[in-house]
Every structure is written in structure tokens, then in C-alpha cells.
Amino acid sequence: MRSGPDCGGVRSVDETDVTDVTAELVELVEHEPSEITYDEQRYPARPRSLRRPRPQARLRGTDAPPRPAAGEGAADGSNPEYVRWLLAQSMLADAQKISRQFSGKSSMWQNPYAKPDPRRAVDTAAVWFTAYPISLVTRQGRSFLGSLGDPELWQAFQRIGIDAVHTGPVKSAGGLDGWRQTPSVDGHFDRISTEIDPMFGTEGEFRHLCEVAAEHDGSVIDDIVPGHTGKGADFRLAEMAFQDYPGIYHMVEIPPECWELLPDVPPGHDAANLDAAAEAALSERGFIIGQLQRVIFYAPGIKETNWSATREVEGVDGVVRRWVYLHYFKQGQPSVNWLDPSFAGMKLVIGDALHSLGDLGTSALRLDANGFLGVEKTVEGPAWSEGHPLSEAANHLIAGMVRKVGGFTFQELNLTIEDIRDTSEVGADLSYDFITRPGVQHAVATGDTEFLRLCLRQALALGVDPASLVHALQNHDELTYELVHWATRHAEDEYEFRGSTTTGAALAETIRADLVERLTGDNGPYNLVFTTNGIACTSASVIAASRGHRVLDDLTQEDVEQIKRAHLLMAMFNAWQPGVFALSGWDLLGMLPLPVEAVKPLLSSGDTRWIERAAHDLMGVAPEATMSASGIPVGRSLYGNVPQQLEDENSFANKLREVLQVRRDNRIATARQIDIPAVAHPSMLVMVHELDPAAHDGRATLQVTVLNFGAETIEGSVRSEFFTPRVPVVDLSNGGEIGWVDDLKSFGVWLAPYAGMSLLLKANEPEDEDVRRPEAR
Secondary structure, X not given: OOOOOOOOOOOOOOHHHHHHHHHHHHHHHHOOXXXXXXXXXXXXXXXXXXXXXXXXXXXXXXXXOOOOOOOXXXXXXXXHHHHHHHHHHXXXXXXXXXXXXXXXXXXXXXXXXOOOOHHHHHHHOOEEEEOOHHHEOOOOOOOHHHHHOOHHHHHHHHHHOOOEEEXXXXXXXXXXXXXXXXXXXXXXXXXXXXXEOOOOOOHHHHHHHHHHHHHXXXXXXXXXXXXXXXXXXXXXXXXXXXXXXXXXXXXXXXXHHHHHHOOOOOOOOOEEEOOHHHHHHHHXXXXXXXXXXXXXXXXXXXXXXXXXEEOOEEXXXXXXXXXXXXXXXXXXXXXXXXXXXXXXXXXXXXXXXXXXXXXXXXXXXXXXXXXXXXXXXXXOOOEEOOOOHHHHHHHHHHHHHHHHOOOEEEEOOOOOHHHHHHHHHHOOOEEEOXXXXXXXXXXXXXXXXXXXXXXXXXXXXXXXXXHHEEEEOOOOOOEEOOOHHHHHHOOOOEEEEOOEEEEHHHHHHXXXXXXXXXXXXXXXXXXXXXXXXXXXXXXXXXXXXXXXXXXXXXXXXHHHHXXXXXXXXXXXXXXXXXXXXXXXXXXXXXXXXXXXXXXXXXXXXXXXXXXXXXXXXXXXXXXXXXXXXXXXEEOOEOOOOHHHHHOOOOOHHHHHHHHHHHHHHXXXXXXXEEEOOOOOOOOEEEEEEEOOHHHOOOOOEEEEEEEEOXXXXXXXXXXXXXXXXXXXXXXXXXXXXXXXXXXXXXEEEEEOOOOEEEEEEEOOOOOOXXXXXXXXX
8 A cells, every 4th residue: 555645845765765766767767558557647667566554553553452351141132241242353343443544545546446457466476375374383482473474484485486475364263152262164264353363373473474574575465255254243243133233144034933944953053054955945935045056065964055044042132033044165154245235244344354454464365255245046946156246246346445455366266267257357366276276186197288288278268367367286275176167167068188079077077087086095095085176185195196106104215306396397387377376385395194093083074174284394493393383283294394495406495496586587477378289298288478578678589388297208399370480499497599499380399207398489689681590500
């Protein structure tokens, strides 16, 4: 965010200010846009990284007293003390306070906000470290946020080439059962407060993290969850029919005469999931819209529908009610209603976003579960709940607000390619790359890139710019193989695959079967299927299973070296194309999955993903630790901690640094993808990108990524109609010339197992009439 306009007077500047202003004026003179934009008109020299002011504790103040402790007495609407205590915890109440700090301020009009600007976002933060709070091992007495704010960590990140940290969700999550807080049911994605969870640190430590990041030319990315909350104060107030709070959620009051349609709530629980029959009965009577297009986390007897019924709750008016509420995800994650007359849900979400950007000092926000913000009854079939226009409108509002205060957003939407494209037109600046992620793992598992090439070509044909995507290695979620694009909207469309014609639905089944067979069961007993969504695994364990290692304890040093090579290949794929490159601590340290026995209690609900979330000691600060502060067991690292790796020139971290150096020096992150050519060998993949001519003397310049996903050495020709004959081919890793483009617009390459090359093809000087043929050199 920028400061307000200067109202006159002389402002003193120091030497740094003068240098910055001079540099910006020079850039302004040289820049001549063909069509001026609002951004260029007001801020012709917007710097690469957003210059954010020192974070301000607008909401609670730097030395604000703690919120009131839990009291005693009835935990329902009959107890005014309980209601006051809930209001003190409420996100909606906080949102109303923080919004007043922004309204009427000039800073709200100093940034363009209508349209997404992915390349500006990528320029701001091009390489992300995605943290997972409960899995990071910290120094004794230091919190997660305190550890992320360590200058030594940021120095290491700078050496590697990482310029942003995504903290993961760190605000208080879970629920309230009376006066008692209950734990998170989904890795802190069931937020119930704008306060930082003490488990992860303090607001002061978060602000310090943002300041340290800025000192190292970095940014901090936080999360908001527009799709749902946890069952915290806001949900409990909604159950008690307090003011506008029921309007936050998709919840419907069921009259007592119809309670016979509702399931009984077991002792010790606050709600019961509706079975399909109860869902249909309530839908027929007009209470709810009934079945939705998908039941995420479906499990017989646990979650059979997206609707649950509350127990009896006494309201502030003395009336005892039972409600039915929508939860697209788990029962403890009630969905936010974006089109209620109170607009209470919208206020809650926007307030949470402004708190992260204005109070804490972050530069960007992830929008989690933001593809399911609109639901609508249909005449026939399930209710319309995916690709709904209300989701697009709500995302436009959120992303526009974030851009208005100087930040950017990215979204995680595992939808069809068209839906990802459409939601990106006016919504978030960036989208998570669910398009190619399954394809990459499939290419590693099979040594064949055909499906990955098909994914890339579909995205290119349907208008998804890779520069608008976050290309990530492992994160906290499973290797998803829902393959929504192929299995739903394009289920009946026909595609050429493996020498024959197949439908999208059949293609999805084939890819799933390949992944399950090669990565789980006898071939990879350490990887587990996760419901119907995908496979719980790490990047290293995907590679291990692909290479035939059935027992991870038997890995030799040579085996680890081969895993590292394949892991770097996956990094090359994600880094040597336009867009954001993201990796986690599990990637950086080469973590293996945890044994089932180590996290057995966490698997009781069927969530096998806990095996892939092993605790890890990024900086080697607690070598004797066996668990993180959150109680997650420490897993096995194949590569060692970051300081150890930075001392070894052949380590994963140092080899990754070289990959990122090539990416940064040649501005691949903001290039434009123009071709995915046919290949000479099944394990080969080629991506052709057009670099900014302004960075290459005005000449047309192509960057070509060539990768070998196989375990054998290959050689062959690389050909594209976009190549210019008689142009030298330069290896960007060392500057050496490996050949020339021939008159058939091709050149030859040789690739070792799991190897990759980033190549440059620069057109000759336009004024040079005497271009020599390669053989004349």
C-alpha cells in the first residue's frame, strides 16, 4: 500500500531516496508503452517488489490486552456473559472494526484493481517457499513465526533464489464447544479468529517476519478462506440467531414439527451428517437445495452428503432451534453464504483479508476453497455448485479489494481448465497449477510424457497463460488425480492417447490406474490412496516408487542421488516455464513419508495425508528433536538441512540455486508459452517460450526447455514451427553453443537420465545482411 498524497510542504529525502527517484526517472524516460494503462499513468516506475509500509496494528493495537478468558455458566443464548464472550472472539465483529480504518482513506484509490495482473504478481514474488506451520521444527523456545522471521533463514533463501514465503494458515482455527476451544479438523483451514494462534507465535512476530522479508527483497503470503470458517464464535452466534450472524452461513432453521426428518446427534457431538434419504426429504419440502455436484471427503457413515443438522440450541431470544447447514468440506467447516441480504459473510471475509494486508503487513493472500461460493437449485439433477457465476463475482470482489490496497491473490481451484481460465479473468491474479501437476507425477511414474504434453496443449489451446499459474512441487495436500477437466466437462470428448482414440472419462480412469499401480500397493507401500481424491505421498516417495524401491529403509547413497536428479528434473519443469515456482520444506530437504504407525491416531478419520506431512528441521536448529512443537513426528530427510546443503556444491539446494539462476537471469517467469512440440522420444518434453524482446536488444528471442523424464539416456531432434533456421542454440546453464537450428527448424539434443536443458534461440541482428551459415563457422 502507498502512503497518502502529499498536501504541500517540503519533504526531506535521504541519499537512498534520491537514488531510487533517479533510477525511477531514468526508467520512466526509457519506457514508451503503446497503450498507456491506469497503472502506468499514475505510477510509471512501479518497483519490482511492492514497497509496503511498516505493518500497523490497526485492529488491536501493539499492546492490546488479551481477549477475555472463558467464563462460567450456560453456554447458550440465555447467558449474556457467554454472548459477550463470543462477540469478543468474533471475526465479523473484528471485520466491522478494521473496515472503518480503511474507509474514506486516499490509500484506497492509489492502485488499479479491476483486472488481474499475473506478470506483476510474478515480478513481485517469483519463487515461493510454502511452509506448513505444524510440521516445521523450531529452535527451543522459538515459535513458528519467530523461526520464519530469522534473518539467517532469509539469507539462505536469498542464496537459493527464494523471494517469498507462504506461511500457511496461522490464525486460530477449529471450533468452540461451550467455553472450550476444540482443535482444527483440517490443518488450520477451519479459521475461527483473526488472531494468530499462540501455537504459531504472535502478531508481533508476524509483523517482524514481514519486515525481515522486506529487508531481504522478499514478500510474505498469507491465507484467507472465503468458502468456509470453523465452528467458532461466529457459528455459535449464528446458531443462537444473534443479529446478522445466521446470514454468514448457508444455514436453514428447521421448524420443530419437521425435526423428525433430522438425524439424532450422538452424545458428545454438535451435529450429525444427513444421509442421502434425509437430504432428499428436506429438499423435497423446500428447506434445502439438496444434492450438490460433488461430495468432497465422501465417506460412508461419516460424510455422505454436504449437509448436517445441528443439535438443539437455545437462542438469544429464548427459542430452541435446530438448523441444517451446508459444509462443502468437513462437518466442522460451515460454508460461507455470499448472497445473503445481510452480506455478513462478505464482511467477515473482506475484514480478514484487510487484517492480513493492513495489520500484519503481507503482500499477497491465498484464496482457499474459493471455487464453491455459489450454490443454486436446479430443476433436474444435483444443485449447481461448481463454476457458478456467484463464485466468479465473489472472487472479483475479494481480489479487487486486495489489489486496491496494493496486494495480489492466488487461488487453489481444482476445476476444469475452462473454469480456471474464466475465474482468472476478473478474479485472483494467479491460480494453482492443477492442470499439469498430475501429469508431472505421471510422467515420472511411467517415464512417458504423453499425458503431460496433452495437458499442456489443452491449457495452451483453451487460453490459460502459464504465467498466471503457481507451478508447485509437493504441498500439504495429496497428489490429486481427480482429473476434473477430463472426468466431468470433457468426459465424452475424444482424444488421441497411446495410439488410439479414447474419451476424457476413460483417459482419466487410465491415468488414475497408472498412478495407483505404480505408486502404491506392492510398488510403493509407503504411499497411500486418499479417499477418491488422490495419493498421499512426497515428491521423493513418488520418485522412489517409480524407480522400483519398495522399502525406503534400503535406499543407498546412489539411490538417493538418482532420486535427487529426478527431483531436480521436476523442479526444472516447474521453474523453466512462465509463472511462479513453489516448493516446500518437504521438497527442499527431500522428506520421505511417515510410517503409518507414527501417525495412526491422525488417520482414524480416513485422512491419509498425514503421512506426507512429516516434521522437518529446515535450518538444523534442533537435531535431537523427534517431534515438532505441534506433535508431528520428525521424518527422514534424504538431502539434509539447508545449511548442510549450502556447504555442498552438489547438494539439491545448490543445484536448485543454479536452476533458479537461469530462470531469473533470463526472465523466464514472465515469458510467454507458445508451443509444446511433438517429441522424438516418449520420455522427452519440450516447451517453447517467447522472451521479452526489450531484454534482448529488441530481437525475437526464444527460450526452450528440454527435459528427459526417463531413466535412460536419450537423443533426438527438437523441432518447432516457431524456430528460425540458422540461429545458434545456446545452453543457458553455461553459455555454451550446442548447435544451430537447421533449415527444417530443428536441432539435435542429447540428454542423460532425468536431465534437462534450458536453451536460448536469439534471432540475428536485423541489420546484419550477411548472416553466415552454420557450416561456414
